[in-house]
Amino acid sequence: MTDTPRNGDHDKLPAGGADAHALRCADCARSDSLVTDLEPTSRVPIPAEALAGFPDGVPHAKRGPRGVDRRSFLRNGLIGTAAVYSATRLDWGSMWEAALAEAAEPMQKSIVCIFLNGGNDGLNAIVPVAADQYSAYQAARSNIARITDTTTGSQASSGTQVGTTVMPGTGTTLAFANPLVSGTGNNTDTKGFDTLYGDGSGGAGSDLAVFPAADYTPANRSHFESRDYWFAGALQELQTGWLGRWLDAYGSQSNPLQAVSLDSSLSKQIRSSSAPVCAIEDLGGARFSVPGVTVADPNAEVGKLAAVAAPSAGNVSLARSRSIYGLTVDVSNRLTGLGAVQPGQGYPPNTDLSRKLQLAATLLSAGLGTRIVTIDWGSFDTHGGQVTAQDPQLAVLSRGLAAFKADLAARGIEQNVVTMVFSEFGRRIASNDSQGTDHGAGGMMLVSGSAVRGGLAGEHPGVKVDDDGDLVVKTDFRSVYQSLISEWLGGDPANVLPGGPFPGIQRYDGGTSLMK
């Protein structure tokens, strides 16, 4: 890292050409949002019953087989592994007892945190369209600017600049870039940010709170340091994440499934001092497969071998082998069914965000006491070729968030889940010669859910270039965390966020609450 700029200046990057969209900082390719210096204290198999026994839509309170034991789990199949990070050694059995004890309780309020990796350019997502503001915007970034009518289409493929759709309740001063908006030519789906946002009033059907310029001051343009601040919930590097400290104060001391990073290792957001937490990379990979085979279905063929006539009595070894192979096929089929979405709730196909959101919905609805899920997604470090790199991701985010909300609703738990979206910083107002933007400040932050008071929840600073060429930060991100704790998760923010209290939420309509 030492030979790459840490201050966010990338002016020396080559000018954009055909491959301009590939330009990123050399040190941004790796994901540093995960705790890599911390080893799990144990890896715990996840039994099929934990998820597959509770099909979609079963009322939460009815779940909860008690008296589980390790042998029955092994007999009935495992579907994945949780890497557990715990200050104290957790016994396998007691851990699942703790998780399943939650199943008998009403579901508690939960949060899903989606981190947009790389520094999302909020200014091209939430566009100032009031006449004077727009001309400043257009002048500062003419090579990537949106246009102000609702024209749709891809700038990259059609040469047509992407249009915008005005955000209700903003007095036609702000608009969503059309990749965020539903519609055939926009995000290509019937739902998106516009349908989540509704009329922006914060009433029923207005479920998406938008903070157009959330960050902290002074800006730190290092990906790594800035992420650490956001994850820690403090403008310093701490050993624990803000949600980890919340868990230490208000979470379980025995259920690592209370907070899950959907990744190979732990997000710094949920790194704790004492509360156990875990990372689960995948639950769906448990299928028989043969590298290079794409037409035939190895899982199905193995299933046929497992189902041949039973071996002679007394040959328990062969009987066991066939039954376990058959069970493995069964479990993978059940999980595949579990992950299937209802018609009309389509997640954007073939994206990592969809996979993780479906996994999150599965975990949250399984009734295992999961209260926090972290997702690290995307590649938003758009130093070059920004439009072609960012727009498809914005469309996926828009569709994914809407599909996730519908999925949760179909599972009967949507009212208990809010989703927060953030990135480590915004980007410069002025674009560079590579049709991209460099590291800046004041990014887009979102909170979604039917419990959320939708609408413009933080001020847009306008295209007023500050001394450093950044957006002026109007919402301290810790103010949003503070509201999430006091109004949603519960507990005293003072026990979680150092340096508080922070100014409250300032909605455009004068409201000060994040939740309905």
Next chain:
Amino acid sequence: MSRLAYSANRRRARRAKRAAAKPRRHRLFLPPASTVDQTVDLTSMSAAMVDRLFWRAGFGPTQADRTAWTGKPVKDAVNWLLTTPAGVSGVPGTNGGKAFDPTGDDTDLVLSWVDRMVRSTNPFPERLGFFWHRHFANSRASVSPPQLLMQQNDLFRKYSDLAANPTASFKDLTHEVTINPSMLRFLTGEYNVKGAPNENYGRELMELFSLGITNAAGAANYSEDDVKQLAKAFSGWQIDDSNPDAVTSYFTPDRWYNGPKIVFGKFGNYHYDDAVDLVLAHPNHPAFLLTKLWNEFVATPPDAATLAKLVSTYTSSGLQIKPVIQQILTDPALFASLSEPNLVKPPIVYVVGTMRALGAGVTDTSATDHLDDMGQLPYFPPTVAGWEGGLSWLNTNTALARFGFAASLISNATIDDVPGETASSAYDRAYAAVGQPWLSSATQAAIRDFSNRAGSGTSKLRKERQLMLRALMLAGPDGQVM
């Protein structure tokens, strides 16, 4: 994080948990008896009998084994296994093109042993050596430097290479193991000093290595006082690891409890070797060890007459290893259920057997990665009692690991395209390529059915058909038994 590091964590956790839960039990899976096939002719082996013998006493048959031994007496083949020196052939394995660095990298430590098994010219010494590793189970998770385990591995091979050491005895082995640096470290014997006796080794010697807690009738084989007295006899040994490549153990008379001990009611000022002799002279020792040894090779426990005969052979030979092995491997019970193999392949046997069947060498960490996922990483036994084994080898995770390992090896191999190849020819070619493993007739029919259904119109489809056929033959449910 490396997989081995996580394994070590996981195994440490299990060990800690196990240590907290006394008494410890050494569980062996004993399947119900099944009948011996009437067709077994010990004087003229069928191909199925050759397969059986080489799976149980090695890592599966080669075509050469089948050619050499079909039609020959069992005793000749067993004699070959017990009198052919340990050795390797072929190109030494690598880890990503680099020679193994077993003292610098734990993965290489494990791979180097797997490589030795894969390339063994006589598989039996490696197979029996692994049995001693399971029996006197020491883990790298708590033994450093790794040279200690390599040295112990050589010690085990000395007692499994029966061509080089035809009169090797369990008694000599136990004498050596008792003061073996790895064992002194693993079971903390190096801290066993007069005035502060450490009972760890003496207890495990009796409970796990030689006697068992109780005899067949349920009576205790030893008392807690015997444990205390044994500890005194084992005191005084330490490790000199100042040169990691030449670690030695040494005896310091001043650290030894120099005084009377009473073991099993016998009185004397015993040293470590006297104590080992006393334990191995215990009436329950032969049956304990020989039952475990028998169960390594045979799916059903020995009946009373067979066990009595084994005990007689063992004691009359001065606890020699070769005569009892010879008796076990030539017993008709080894060939029970020939038409339907009836013992789960332990992961190490499955992995090495799969590689040998495919002619694959060690070139990367696939073997260790998958062994770990299958629950049997050599040099990392979960506890001093070794691996539980038996049916516990198979669960939905390990089934995926077993299939995945073979499937990845199969996919790495070069497969010729044969345009116009019929479904039947494709089946035959695949079957030859994977070493003609045992498959039940119903399984053969199911795989042939796949071959008939599979597309073959393009070279890609024909390649897929071969990949699928080979994986289904080698890595399906029938491939897990021997």
